[in-house]
Every structure is written in structure tokens, then in C-alpha cells.
Amino acid sequence: MKSVKIGSVGLGRLGYEHAKNLATLLPGCTLHAVCDVDEARLQSVAEELDIPRTYTDFADMCADPELDAVAIVSPSFLHVEQIRIAMEHGKHVFCEKPLGIDVAQCKEAEKVVEAHPELVFQLGFMRRFDPSYAEAKRRVDAGEIGKVVLVRSYTQDPRSTIESTLKFAPHSGGQFLDMCVHDLDLVRWFTGSNIKNVWGLGGVFEFDLYRELNDADNAAAMVQCENGAMGFLFTNRTHAAGCNVETEIIGTRGTLRIAPVGAKDLLQIVDENGARQEYYPDFMSRWHTAFLAEMRAFTDHIRNGTRPADMTVYDGTAVSEAAYRCKESFETGKMLPIR
Ligand SMILES: NC(=O)c1ccc[n+]([C@@H]2O[C@H](COP(=O)([O-])OP(=O)(O)OC[C@H]3O[C@@H](n4cnc5c(N)ncnc54)[C@H](O)[C@@H]3O)[C@@H](O)[C@H]2O)c1
Incomplete structure (x- = not known):
């Protein structure tokens, strides 16, 4: 089965950890692109982890036709907008918790996920x-x-x-x-x-x-x-x-x-x-x-055409x-x- 190509957004405290896991510890997936508004950080992580593509704009990264999926590890207030952009570009989405920073945002995310049943959506409740x-x-x-x-x-x-x-x-x-x-x-x-x-x-x-x-x-x-x-x-x-x-x-x-x-x-x-x-x-x-296992589950779902039984968008809203x-x-x- 082909390797899942992932783009990860946000390279801060946790974003760097997920990027390292995706790039070096998870067979069956490739960290193909990273995105961060902090250009110096972006270049240094891309160089360290040998990642081919870098973006400062998330929508530009999502327009990359080679990407299968994105991992959203940006500040929480950006999650729902980035879920929307990613899914509208046909990308599977792993999103860090919290789903959104208010309930209205979470309800918006539910609509986006419901509109894309063909895509995997998994929330980061890694415990x-x-x-x-x-x-x-x-x-x-x-x-x-x-x-x-x-x-x-x-x-x-x-x-x-x-x-x-x-x-x-x-x-x-x-x-x-x-x-x-x-x-x-x-x-x-x-x-x-x-x-x-x-x-x-x-x-x-x-x-x-x-x-x-x-x-x-x-x-x-x-x-x-x-x-x-x-x-x-x-x-x-x-x-x-x-x-x-x-x-x-x-x-x-x-x-x-x-x-x-x-x-x-x-x-x-x-x-x-x-x-x-x-x-x-x-x-x-x-x-x-747990961070490794949740990403393994996410990429396995994409490769196998399955869906997470829990950690759904509705869990995120609740x-x-x-x-x-x-x-x-x-x-x-x-x-x-x-x-
Ligand atoms: N599951 C967990 O236990 C856990 C732990 C820590 C953080 N988190 C979640 O992960 C997310 C990130 O947290 P963090 O601690 O890594 O944050 P952070 O502030 O350390 O890093 C955020 C990164 O996002 C970048 N960024 C900001 N705006 C951006 C934009 N528009 N486009 C691209 N990049 C942008 C910043 O430059 C920074 O590098 C948050 O939602 C947080 O709640 C989850």
C-alpha cells in the first residue's frame, strides 16, 4: 500500500514533536510538507527533518496535489478554519485538541466533516x-x-x-x-x-x-x-x-x-x-x-479506508x-x- 503523504501545520511545542514522529518514526507515511508563519522555524525544522516542501500559508500547502492528509497543530483558534480549508482541498485531517475555541466553531467543524464522509477526521485525544x-x-x-x-x-x-x-x-x-x-x-x-x-x-x-x-x-x-x-x-x-x-x-x-x-x-x-x-x-x-500511536492510527485509517470509531468531531464538540x-x-x- 502506498505511503501516506502528510503536511503538518504549526511547528511549535507539540507541532515539532508530531513532525519528528511523522518524519522519523512512523512507517507507512511520509512528512512531505510543513507549514508555519515563522519562516526561520520553518526552514530549520525542514532542514533538520529533511522535508521536501515548506509553506508559510496553510491554503497553499493544502493546494499541493501530492498531499493526502494534514496534521493541524496550530494555535487552537485556527483549527476550524484550517479543517475547512483542508477538507475542501480533499485532504484527510488529524486535528489537535481542542476542536474549536467556542461551541459555534465546533458546530461549524461538524458541518464540514459531515460534508466530507470520504475523508478521515481524527481529533487529538491522545490519552x-x-x-x-x-x-x-x-x-x-x-x-x-x-x-x-x-x-x-x-x-x-x-x-x-x-x-x-x-x-x-x-x-x-x-x-x-x-x-x-x-x-x-x-x-x-x-x-x-x-x-x-x-x-x-x-x-x-x-x-x-x-x-x-x-x-x-x-x-x-x-x-x-x-x-x-x-x-x-x-x-x-x-x-x-x-x-x-x-x-x-x-x-x-x-x-x-x-x-x-x-x-x-x-x-x-x-x-x-x-x-x-x-x-x-x-x-x-x-x-x-500515545502521540505516536494516535498518528499511527490516523495513517492506518487512511491506508485501510477505515474510520475512527471515536475521537470524532462530535466528541470534540461535547x-x-x-x-x-x-x-x-x-x-x-x-x-x-x-x-
Ligand atoms: N494533545 C495535547 O496534549 C496537546 C499538548 C500541547 C498542545 N496541544 C495543542 O496543539 C496546538 C499547538 O500547541 P503548541 O503548544 O504547539 O503551540 P505553540 O504556540 O508552541 O506553536 C504554534 C505554532 O503555530 C505557528 N502558527 C501560528 N499561526 C500560524 C498560521 N496562521 N499558520 C501556520 N502556522 C502558524 C506558530 O508560529 C508556532 O510555531 C494547540 O491547539 C494546543 O491546544 C495539544
């Missing part, structure tokens, strides 16, 4: 591809923990990357949309239910920038699902030890816990401070396997809608129903 999360889901679906009652999920970026986080904050869509979307996705995935009510909480404990952005630097939410299951989410960007993502799924007959300590390996370091394990230093290293309601709830101090 579902992480081996531990996939195994937890298998056990939940097999009924091993009975009925899921509560999903507790924390997403904490390391303090060591706070500078780039603060730069990214103004175009991130806010903590609920940017960070909690992953946890909201997990709540829906593990409970098998849509979210019905949300209560967003939070405050500015350290970084005034978040006050200017009408956002919180530490945020939490309690959510209630249509089937009665509950979720509790927490996020911040200043975890002392590294990238911490932990999830607990409490069922009527058992509990599953993923990475209560985000240990990057099995090495135990014993010194004058005691015994310790090191955390993953950043989200790229924590999710490396999760973004819940994240938005969390933000509104945080702003108003009221528990809110999903419309």
Missing part, C-alpha cells in the same frame, strides 16, 4: 492511546470494576515550563478548554455518558496574567453525567516535580488508578533526601507513545461545550447545566 489508559478502558468495558461512579483526573504541567506556558496562555482558550478538555474527555470515555451539569472553580494564586485573561491559574471542576456518574478535575501549570497526570476511576466493585506518581521509569534514586523516583519532565515525554460551561460556571460561581 486514549496511552497503554495504561487503554488498559483501564478495557477493564472498565469488561465490567471489572462494576459501574463507574466517579472519575477523578488531575492535569498538572511542570513549573519548569512555565515561561512557555505563559506565552501560550493568551491564545490557549483558557485552562478549562486547554487543559481540562483531556480530563473531560476521560470522564465521558470512562463513564460512557455525556456530561449534564458542571461546576467550575478556581482562582489566581500566583500569576496575574490569568486575572487579565479572566481565567484561573489553578482550576477545578465537578461534573455530573447524564447516567449519574460524577467527575472531579483539577489543573494547574506549576507542579514541582514534573508533568503530573493522574486519573482514578472508582467503580461499584473496584478502583483503577493511573500514575499516582508520574514516574518516568523504574529507577529509584536514593540519596541524602531519601528515596525518590523522577517524574516525566514534560508532556511530550509523558505522552510520547468536550469543548463542557469546558466552556465550566468556564462560565467559574465566572458566575453557579453550577450550570450543559445547554
Whole structure:
């Protein structure tokens, strides 16, 4: 089967990671083109990864007849417009989360994807591809923990990357949309239910920038699902030890816990401070396997003519809608129903 030719847009923190994976680690696909408005960055990545075509304009890249698909790893507010341009040019689309930065945008994306059933569309909820999360889901679906009652999920970026986080904050869509979307996705995935009510909480404990952005630097939410299951989410960007993502799924007959300590390996370091394990230093290293697996799934779907069973445009809308309601709830101090 022929190799899938991909063009990737956005070569920032995550875009570079996806570009490296596509160019060097995934058989069956070729990173044929890259696009970024930052020309110096574009040229240096293209040279390093030996990519034949470079573009500063996304529509120009999509007009390249050799490309089969695009990976969208640009700032979140550009996603929906770029999905539209790519699909109108007949390209399969992998798009990073969040789908859009408001619900109207997400609904627009739904229409575009619905108009192109011949094309693969996959959203970047990579946690579902992480081996531990996939195994937890298998056990939940097999009924091993009975009925899921509560999903507790924390997403904490390391303090060591706070500078780039603060730069990214103004175009991130806010903590609920940017960070909690992953946890909201997990709540829906593990409970098998849509979210019905949300209560967003939070405050500015350290970084005034978040006050200017009408956002919180530490945020939490309690959510209630249509089937009665509950979720509790927490996020911040200043975890002392590294990238911490932990999830607990409490069922009527058992509990599953993923990475209560985000240990990057099995090495135990014993010194004058005691015994310790090191955390993953950043989200790229924590999710490396998952980022690779999601792209492998995407290119396999294109090559095999299949479609993702989940991570659809509708999942993107449902999760973004819940994240938005969390933000509104945080702003108003009221528990809110999903419309
Ligand atoms: N799945 C995850 O866990 C995860 C983690 C990080 C980021 N993300 C998502 O990935 C996306 C990118 O995040 P990031 O952290 O890499 O951002 P970033 O700010 O580091 O990089 C964005 C890149 O896009 C380029 N760009 C901006 N406007 C452009 C345009 N019009 N055309 C082409 N290129 C343009 C910028 O020059 C920059 O190189 C965001 O949507 C973010 O939510 C997902």
C-alpha cells in the first residue's frame, strides 16, 4: 500500500514533536510538507527533518496535489478554519485538541466533516492511546470494576515550563478548554455518558496574567453525567516535580488508578533526601507513545479506508461545550447545566 503523504501545520511545542514522529518514526507515511508563519522555524525544522516542501500559508500547502492528509497543530483558534480549508482541498485531517475555541466553531467543524464522509477526521485525544489508559478502558468495558461512579483526573504541567506556558496562555482558550478538555474527555470515555451539569472553580494564586485573561491559574471542576456518574478535575501549570497526570476511576466493585506518581521509569534514586523516583519532565515525554500511536492510527485509517470509531468531531464538540460551561460556571460561581 502506498505511503501516506502528510503536511503538518504549526511547528511549535507539540507541532515539532508530531513532525519528528511523522518524519522519523512512523512507517507507512511520509512528512512531505510543513507549514508555519515563522519562516526561520520553518526552514530549520525542514532542514533538520529533511522535508521536501515548506509553506508559510496553510491554503497553499493544502493546494499541493501530492498531499493526502494534514496534521493541524496550530494555535487552537485556527483549527476550524484550517479543517475547512483542508477538507475542501480533499485532504484527510488529524486535528489537535481542542476542536474549536467556542461551541459555534465546533458546530461549524461538524458541518464540514459531515460534508466530507470520504475523508478521515481524527481529533487529538491522545490519552486514549496511552497503554495504561487503554488498559483501564478495557477493564472498565469488561465490567471489572462494576459501574463507574466517579472519575477523578488531575492535569498538572511542570513549573519548569512555565515561561512557555505563559506565552501560550493568551491564545490557549483558557485552562478549562486547554487543559481540562483531556480530563473531560476521560470522564465521558470512562463513564460512557455525556456530561449534564458542571461546576467550575478556581482562582489566581500566583500569576496575574490569568486575572487579565479572566481565567484561573489553578482550576477545578465537578461534573455530573447524564447516567449519574460524577467527575472531579483539577489543573494547574506549576507542579514541582514534573508533568503530573493522574486519573482514578472508582467503580461499584473496584478502583483503577493511573500514575499516582508520574514516574518516568523504574529507577529509584536514593540519596541524602531519601528515596525518590523522577517524574516525566514534560508532556511530550509523558505522552510520547500515545502521540505516536494516535498518528499511527490516523495513517492506518487512511491506508485501510477505515474510520475512527471515536475521537470524532462530535466528541470534540461535547468536550469543548463542557469546558466552556465550566468556564462560565467559574465566572458566575453557579453550577450550570450543559445547554
Ligand atoms: N494533545 C495535547 O496534549 C496537546 C499538548 C500541547 C498542545 N496541544 C495543542 O496543539 C496546538 C499547538 O500547541 P503548541 O503548544 O504547539 O503551540 P505553540 O504556540 O508552541 O506553536 C504554534 C505554532 O503555530 C505557528 N502558527 C501560528 N499561526 C500560524 C498560521 N496562521 N499558520 C501556520 N502556522 C502558524 C506558530 O508560529 C508556532 O510555531 C494547540 O491547539 C494546543 O491546544 C495539544
